[in-house]
Structure formats: C-alpha cells, structure tokens
Amino acid sequence: MKAITSAASTKKSRLAAIWSAWSKYKYLYLLMLPGFIWYLIYKYLPMYGLIIAFKNFNFAKGIWGSPWVGLAHFEFLFSYPDFYRIVKNTIMMNVYELLFSFPAPIILALLLNELKNIVFKRWIQTIVYFPHFLSWVVFGGIVIQLLSPNEGLVNQIRTAFGLDTIHFMVMSDYFRPTIITSLILKESGWGAIIYLAALSSIDPEQYEAATIDGANRWHKLLHITIPGIRNTIILLLILKIGTMLDYGFEQIYVMYNPSVYDVxxxxxxYIYRIGLQDARFSLTTAIGLFQSVIGFVLIWSANRVARRFSDNSLW
Incomplete structure (x- = not known):
C-alpha cells in the first residue's frame, strides 16, 4: 500500500514539475511551436510514404491500392551489380570530403582568428563567405568554365608553361578531386562561421595566462584554441558521419556527365534518374529507406564512440 501511495505521489510531483516548467517557459515553448509544426509536416508525415518501398506503386491505384511485393525491391537492389558501384562512389566521395573538406573550415577559422587587423579580417571573411550564396548551378558553371580544355584559365596557364591540356570534367581520375576542391572553395568560408563563434567563447584570460607562462602561438593553439572548439568539432563530425550514404545532389548533377558515371x-x-526520369518510385523509396537506416546506425555508433572517449555527444 505504501509503495502505491509513493508511486502516486511521485507521479503527482512529476506532473507538478512539468506544469511549473510549462508555466515558467510557456512563451519559449510557443516560439518553438513553428519548428515542431515544420518537422511534423515535412519530416514525420512523409514517413507514411515509406510503405511504397514494399509495394509495386501505381499512380492510378494509389498507395493503398498498389499491390504488396514485400522485399522484392530490396532483393533487386542487393543483386544489382551497379548498386554496389554507386554505393561505393557515395562512400568514397564522403570519405574524401571527411578527409579534406571537413578540416578546411576549422583551419580557415583558426587562421582568421589569428588576424589582428580587423578591417583586413572582415574583407577576407566577406570574400570567403561569398561563394556560399551562389547556387551550384552558377558556381559549378564557373568551375566548368575555368577547367575548360579550350578557354579555361587553368589549361591556358598549363599551355603557357608548355604542359598538355587536361580534360578535367570527362576524365575519371580528375573528377573526384575537382568535386572536393570546388566544395572546399564554396563552403569552407560559411562553415568557418560556426568555429569562429566557438572561438569567441574562449576566455581571453587563458591566452594572457599562457603568455605570462612563456607559451608561444603554437602552444596556445594546441592547448587552448583547439581544446576550446573540440566539442563543436565532435558534434559536427557525428552529424557528418551520419550522412555517409548521402552526398549533395546539386553539385554532382551540375558537374558530372555520362563519361564519369563510373566514379x-x-x-x-541515381535516385533522380530512375525515380523521376524512369518513374520507378518504389525502387527509389527502397533506396531512400536503405540510406536512412544505414545513416541512423552510423550516427548512433558515432555518438556512442564520442560518449566513450569524450564528455560531449548529441544525446
């Protein structure tokens, strides 16, 4: 009897605490309401369409009227030779991005943080931020023009030095480096904003104390600056690992062509081609579900590793 009474009182105290928090922060919760509604409409309600992956979807019959096929689409995917090549390409592109593009904003933020001339620093920030606001259609077109074998600036410089012209956009060996380099040029400045914000939260007295102790800039970087943004790096790294099977559509679609499909x-x-162009919606939904499941496993695993080796994680 005492246990039941204790459980009832605990439940009442929890409800009272929830009501107290709601009363105290009700306006903040109301500000969060549009975000919740957006996620509900655009993230959770579309999950209803996942059942298409287990059906042979037909527009005329609708989702529920289309016949069930079970795991037939997944069996087709895992037995389709090109599917493994496409998955490999996606993983390789993300690995290259993780190795070269992910550190670029960190390095840029650290360099900008060392600039003492405020006017010069703002000019540099404006220059490196600007490409982010260009669409990939525009920026990709600029890259293609620069690498053009006939009129491109890069090949003109090579020709001036007596080197052979390179067809960058149709050669598989150069396509991935071109994609990663263009991504770094376009997004590094914008990505550095997050790290600059993290750097601004470091207590300046730590640098003053280090200077008194005789530390140089390299020592300050290793023992104050990088540890100060470590949590931010870990969080963004976890999120990046969770998208290892998803690479930006716009960039690849603007810059690739059939001659470099192999890489x-x-x-x-691939989803765009067979989904919208060939109208194989069930198959593309199966691919999307496969991506989501693998992405969830990756982000959960990365979060577990982060919790084990540091004091920071997503949850």
Missing part, C-alpha cells in the same frame, strides 16, 4: 554517379543522382 561520379552517387545514390542521390
């Missing part, structure tokens, strides 16, 4: 065709472009 440039990723899951997002």
């Amino acid at each position: 440039g065709d990723v899951l997002s472009t």
Whole structure:
C-alpha cells in the first residue's frame, strides 16, 4: 500500500514539475511551436510514404491500392551489380570530403582568428563567405568554365608553361578531386562561421595566462584554441558521419556527365534518374529507406564512440 501511495505521489510531483516548467517557459515553448509544426509536416508525415518501398506503386491505384511485393525491391537492389558501384562512389566521395573538406573550415577559422587587423579580417571573411550564396548551378558553371580544355584559365596557364591540356570534367581520375576542391572553395568560408563563434567563447584570460607562462602561438593553439572548439568539432563530425550514404545532389548533377558515371554517379543522382526520369518510385523509396537506416546506425555508433572517449555527444 505504501509503495502505491509513493508511486502516486511521485507521479503527482512529476506532473507538478512539468506544469511549473510549462508555466515558467510557456512563451519559449510557443516560439518553438513553428519548428515542431515544420518537422511534423515535412519530416514525420512523409514517413507514411515509406510503405511504397514494399509495394509495386501505381499512380492510378494509389498507395493503398498498389499491390504488396514485400522485399522484392530490396532483393533487386542487393543483386544489382551497379548498386554496389554507386554505393561505393557515395562512400568514397564522403570519405574524401571527411578527409579534406571537413578540416578546411576549422583551419580557415583558426587562421582568421589569428588576424589582428580587423578591417583586413572582415574583407577576407566577406570574400570567403561569398561563394556560399551562389547556387551550384552558377558556381559549378564557373568551375566548368575555368577547367575548360579550350578557354579555361587553368589549361591556358598549363599551355603557357608548355604542359598538355587536361580534360578535367570527362576524365575519371580528375573528377573526384575537382568535386572536393570546388566544395572546399564554396563552403569552407560559411562553415568557418560556426568555429569562429566557438572561438569567441574562449576566455581571453587563458591566452594572457599562457603568455605570462612563456607559451608561444603554437602552444596556445594546441592547448587552448583547439581544446576550446573540440566539442563543436565532435558534434559536427557525428552529424557528418551520419550522412555517409548521402552526398549533395546539386553539385554532382551540375558537374558530372555520362563519361564519369563510373566514379561520379552517387545514390542521390541515381535516385533522380530512375525515380523521376524512369518513374520507378518504389525502387527509389527502397533506396531512400536503405540510406536512412544505414545513416541512423552510423550516427548512433558515432555518438556512442564520442560518449566513450569524450564528455560531449548529441544525446
């Protein structure tokens, strides 16, 4: 009897605490309401369409009227030779991005943080931020023009030095480096904003104390600056690992062509071709579900590792 009474009182105290928090922060919760509604409409309600992956979807019959096929689409995917090539391309592109593009904003933020001339620093920030606001259609077109074998600036410089012209956009060996380099040029400045914000939260007295102790800039970087943004790096790294089977559609679609499908065709472009162009919606939904499941496993695993080796994680 005492246990029941204790459980009832505990439940009442929890409800009272929830009501107290709601009363105290009700306006903040109301500000969060539009975000919750957006996620509900655009993230959770579309999950209803996942059943298409287990059906032979037909527009005329609708989702519920289309016949069930079970795991037939998944069996087709895992027995389709090109599917493994496309998955490999997607993973390789993300690995290259993780190795070269992910550190670029960190390095840029650290360099900008060392600039003492405020006017010069703002000019540099404006220059490196600007490419982010260009669409991939525009920026990709600029890259293609620069690498053009006939009129491109890069090949003109090579020709001036007596080197052979390179067809960058149609050669598989150069396609991935071109994609990663263009991504770094376009997004590094924008990505550095997050790290600059993290750097601004470091207590300046730590640098003053280090200077008194005789530390140089390298020592300050290793023992104050990088540890100060470590949590931010870990969080963004976890989120990046969770998208290892998803690579930006716009960039690849603008810059690739059939001659580099062997290294440039990723899951997002493959879904576009067979989903919208060939109208095989059930198959593309199966691919999307496969991506989501693997992404969840990756982000959960990365979070577990982060919790084990550091004091920071997503949850």
